[in-house]
Amino acid sequence: MQVYLPIAEMSVDALLLLGIGFGVGWLSGLFGVGGGFLLTPLLMLIGIPSAVAVASAANQTLGASISGLIAQWRRGNVDWRMGLTLFAGGLLGSALGVQIFALLKRWGQVDVAVSLFYVVILGIVGALMVRESVTALLRRRRGAAPRRKLHEHTWLHGLPYKMRFRDSRLYISVIPPLAIGFGIGLLSAIMGVGGGFMLVPAMIYILGMPTAIVIGTSLFQVVFVSANVTLLQAWQVGSVDIVLTLLLLAGGVAGAQFGAAMGTKLRGEETRALLGLLVLSVAFGLAWNLVQTPSRAFTLGPLS
């Protein structure tokens, strides 16, 4: 069943898009992540232009994260003050990111740049995930667990402009959260990800936030930053494809329900190792696309 995507200017099988949306939604329900970091590369692998893939995936991330945010907010797991601080950084980062994106698009380098970003970041993230779950599996066999010091003081605690984050039980400088928000916002704009998979560890290990409110607060940042990215991408780059997004969201909503229902029944380490391998294989796929000899060395198109 072919549908024509008006912005991507190509025809794609609607069932394939629904299937991708379902699969990514399933993973995001399972792990409570937005899933953008898998969606954008998958879309690129089926031939959708990177600009459209990034903008539409940001939109899908927004849809997938909102219900999570509402659920966490009802349970009181959102630190608004920290969320707003992160978002302030994220707003700047994503605005700058969209400018860079628009510039790359004008130069005609956007496909290469987005692919490179993905290969590097997915490669690192995937490798870390696999390594972590393999250590966890080995440790389970040996049955020993090292304990981490609860609160460590680093040079980050010497920075000025300290602020009290009551819900996070923190009294820290606003610079690290602003910087983290900025970095994630930049990645969000260029890669079309929500950034939760990097934001969560950053909030725990760098800021030292209690884990109970990390997920909700990160979702707060993800929702508002990806909303900003979608808006700016649509306005400045004009690359949000509504047909594509609708199909992905339709599949994603259904998949997320399945994933959330299964999430409690699966063994953590094995599933995480599989996720890590999946991330790595997507990175390899993109890297292969970058270096393989193209089937057509030249393409001709009308000059606008």
Added chain:
Amino acid sequence: MPGTEEAATAATKAKRDRVFLVVVDDSVEQAVALRYACLRARKGGGRVALLRVLEPVELVEWAGVGVMMQEERRADAERLLAGLAAQVSDLTGGMPILIIREGEAREELLGLIDEDPRISILVLAMATGSGGPGPLISALTGRHASRLKIPMALVPGGMTEQELDRVT
């Protein structure tokens, strides 16, 4: 009659050995249940047991984050129970039995009652709002009633300290 005396000593011993189980959740009315159990234990003998059921950690993409979540939840539960234990020992003069389990609240509660023969009565308080008495009570008086092996005391959540004093 020597028989009655023997029965009476046995009864006081049993009274001293009985255990009131209170489920510690985040509801407002749980304090009423705890107070009721403490007063009964003080006036009629017996001990109080506190059960806190931890929600299992949902799957997160980083294993280290998941482990930390679990550790922090456990530490929070330990802190909460330690605070309540001080309250209980003020009221009853004895330390309560503290139990932390991980899983689904109803299943863990029923499992604990099955495993631990010391527990003689379950004390729960009913929510005061219009939304029903609370999920545990609804389950244990409804669909899962047949699985409960010990009696259950239901304390109205709106009872004041004086009223609780009068009825215990």
